[in-house]
Structure formats: structure tokens, C-alpha cells
Amino acid sequence: MRLKASKSSQAVIPTATMADIAMLLIIFFLVTFQIEVDKSEVELPSTGIRVEVPKKSAYVSVTELGYIRVSSGEEMSVQVPGAEEVFSFASGLIARDPAKEFVLKADRNVPYRLVDELIDALKRANVRNVYLLSDEEARSSGG
Amino acid sequence: MKIKRENKVTDEIPTASMADVSFLLIVFFMITSTFAATRGLDFALPEQDDNPPVIEKEESTLIEVMPGGQLIVDGQPMALDGILDYLRPKLERNPLKPVIIRPDPASEYGYMVDVFDELRQGAEQGVEVKNISIPTQREIQAFWY
Numbered sequence: 001m002r003l004k005a006s007k008s009s010q011a012v013i014p015t016a017t018m019a020d021i022a023m024l025l026i027i028f029f030l031v032t033f034q035i036e037v038d039k040s041e042v043e044l045p046s047t048g049i050r051v052e053v054p055k056k057s058a059y060v061s062v063t064e065l066g067y068i069r070v071s072s073g074e075e076m077s078v079q080v081p082g083a084e085e086v087f088s089f090a091s092g093l094i095a096r097d098p099a100k101e102f103v104l105k106a107d108r109n110v111p112y113r114l115v116d117e118l119i120d121a122l123k124r125a126n127v128r129n130v131y132l133l134s135d136e137e138a139r140s141s142g143g
Numbered sequence: 144m145k146i147k148r149e150n151k152v153t154d155e156i157p158t159a160s161m162a163d164v165s166f167l168l169i170v171f172f173m174i175t176s177t178f179a180a181t182r183g184l185d186f187a188l189p190e191q192d193d194n195p196p197v198i199e200k201e202e203s204t205l206i207e208v209m210p211g212g213q214l215i216v217d218g219q220p221m222a223l224d225g226i227l228d229y230l231r232p233k234l235e236r237n238p239l240k241p242v243i244i245r246p247d248p249a250s251e252y253g254y255m256v257d258v259f260d261e262l263r264q265g266a267e268q269g270v271e272v273k274n275i276s277i278p279t280q281r282e283i284q285a286f287w288y
Contacts, residue, residue, distance in 0.1 A: 015162050022165030029172035034181065045256035049263045050182035103183065108253025112208070112246040113280075115255070120279035123188050132256055133183040 038077040040069055042107040047134040054101050057131065058093055060086055060122070061105035066114055083117035090125035098126070105133040184260060189276075202237075204230060208246035212254040223261055227270045230262075234270055241274040248280060 040061040059071040070089045071077035080086060093100050102122055106115050122130060206226065207215040214221050216229060233240050242262060246255040255277070262272045278286075 015158065019158055019161040019165055022162055022169060025169050026165060026172070029169065033172060033175075045253040045260075047184050047256060047260040049184055049260055051185050053181050053183055104186075106252050108251060108256065110252045111248065112250050112252050112255055113248035115252045116246070116248060116279050119188070119277070120281050123279065126190070128188055128190075130186045130188055131183040132186055132259075134256065134260075136182075137260070 037071040037073055037075065038069055038105060040067070040077070040105065042105060043109060044105070044133055044135045045108040046137040047132075048137045050134055050136060051131070053103050053131045053133065057101040057103045058090070059103050059105060060090075060118055062107065062110055062114055062118060064107040064109045066110065068114075068118070083114075083121040086118055087121035087125050090122050090127055094126050099128070101129045101131065102127050103131045103133050184256065184263065186259075186277075203241040203243050204233060205243050205245060206258055208244065208250050208254045208258055210247055210250045212250070212257075214258065223257060226258070226261055227265045227268060230265070230272065231270050234272065238271070239274050241276055242272050244275065244277045245283070246277075 034055060038059045038061045040063050042061065042063055056073040058073045059069070059077055061069045061077060067079060068082065068086060069077040069079050070086060072093055080089065090102065104115070104118065104122075106118075119130070204217055209215060214223060214226070216226060221229060230240075230242065244255060244258050244262075246252075259275065259277070262275050265272050
């Protein structure tokens with residue numbers, strides 16, 4: 001009797017679906033990807049109400065030590081000496097886009113005097129919408 | 144003579160390298176993307192007005208934020224979670240009653256945000272504060288009496 005030679009099966013890992021999964025992950029990252037235009041390290045205040053900040057909003061950040069940085073939302077932030085420069089910066093952006101939104105990213109421990117000067121500068125520059133950047137409040141804290 | 148049969152070419156798109164390229168892109172996105180905070184309290188600034196409407200002190204509620212976070216509401220010390228209960232009867236009588244937050248320049252910014260957030264959250268508890276104002280020091284010096 002003649003024995004039939006057994007067929008050798010090739011050890012292949014199917015990789016076709018891997019590309020599909022990878023593509024799905026890429027699409028996810030592309031949709032959610034947002035460049036962080038301001039990398040100032042601040043301890044944000046916590047709030048219960050938090051609305052999504054529009055993309056491409058301009059940023060004004062102030063650290064606990066009082067360092068102020070600004071960004072138009074399209075490039076990395078730069079440090080400015082004080083509120084008057086924030087006023088000039090905001091006026092320029094509002095002249096181009098009167099509906100431009102601004103994000104105030106301030107450290108919760110910064111003296112209010114500094115924040116007051118920044119809000120005043122934004123008001124004088126005719127900024128309408130400001131978002132006070134915050135972290136999520138722990139519900140159990142009870143105020 | 145025996146003619147050798149031509150090797151059959153299979154019509155196949157090579158996809159093995161696609162996964163490599165895709166994973167390289169994923170690694171790039173994972174390294175460059177950060178979990179940045181992108182939420183906050185929305186705060187509509189009023190339009191510049193050289194002659195703002197005069198509000199009598201009696202018509203409004205004044206919340207002063209002192210250094211250290213102490214709150215003085217209409218001249219009385221009050222805890223943060225007591226503000227909405229205090230405002231409830233006043234807003235029932237006048238839903239448009241202005242509530243003015245006046246932080247001391249030496250107080251910390253976080254305390255002002257706590258008060259503002261508390262007032263905004265009032266809507267969830269049936270105490271909607273529609274008219275919240277946070278005047279700047281310049282406005283206080285120009286218009287406060």
C-alpha cells in the first residue's frame with residue numbers, strides 16, 4: 001500500500017486584520033488628537049460644571065508664580081511680561097475674528113489680582129467668551 | 144524537450160507591511176498626544192459700556208471672597224454650601240436678581256471659581272442664578288459707590 005505523504009501546513013500568522021485594527025486606532029487618534037498649545041504647569045481649580053473648550057481657542061495661562069503665557073491656539077504659547085501685552089495680543093486676535101474664544105488657564109493658588117488684570121485686559125479687548133479651564137470636581141467633596 | 148511550466152503569479156496585495164506602518168503611526172500619536180484638560184467653566188464677558196446700568200445695592204446680592212476663602216454674603220459670613228439656600232427666596236421673588244462676586248485682590252483665584260461654580264450649579268438644584276457679575280478692580284473703582 002502506498003502511503004500518502006502528509007501535507008505540510010505552513011505556520012502563518014494572519015496579519016490582514018491587524019492592519020484594520022491599526023487603521024481604526026489611527027482614525028481614533030486623528031479625530032481626538034489635539035496639540036497642547038500651552039504646557040504651563042498649573043494646578044487648575046475643580047468645578048462641577050465643565051463645558052468643552054472649542055478647538056483653536058486662544059490661551060492665556062498664568063502660573064502660581066505669576067508667569068503669563070499666551071497662544072492664539074494655533075502655535076505654542078509664548079511668555080509675555082504682563083496684562084498690557086495680553087490686551088495687545090487679544091486685541092489683535094479679536095480684530096481678525098471678533099468671535100474668537102479665549103481660555104484662561106490659571107493656577108488655583110494665583111492671587112486674584114493677577115487674574116483680575118487679565119480678565120480686565122480681555123474685557124477691554126472686547127473678548128466675549130472666556131473659558132475658565134478646570135479639572136473635574138470630586139463629587140464627594142461636598143463643596 | 145520538456146518545457147518547464149511557468150510559475151503562476153498570484154494577484155495579491157501585500158498587506159504585511161501595512162500593519163508595520165500603521166503601528167508606527169499609532170506609536171507616534173500615543174507619544175505626542177497628551178491628556179490635556181480641555182474643559183472649563185464658560186464665562187461670558189459683558190460688552191464694554193461707559194454708562195452701565197445703575198444697580199442699587201439693595202437690589203443685588205454681594206458675595207465677597209476674602210483671602211483664605213472666607214465668604215461674606217451681604218455682610219454676613221457664610222459657608223459656600225449655604226449660598227444657594229440664602230439666594231433661593233430672593234430669586235423666587237426676583238429671578239433676575241443680580242449676584243455680584245467681588246473677590247479680594249489678595250485672595251486666591253480658586254476661591255472665586257468655587258463660588259462661580261456653586262452659583263452655576265444652582266440651576267440643577269432649582270436655584271438658577273441668571274445674572275452673575277464679576278466686576279474687575281478697574282470697574283469697581285470707576286463705578287462702585
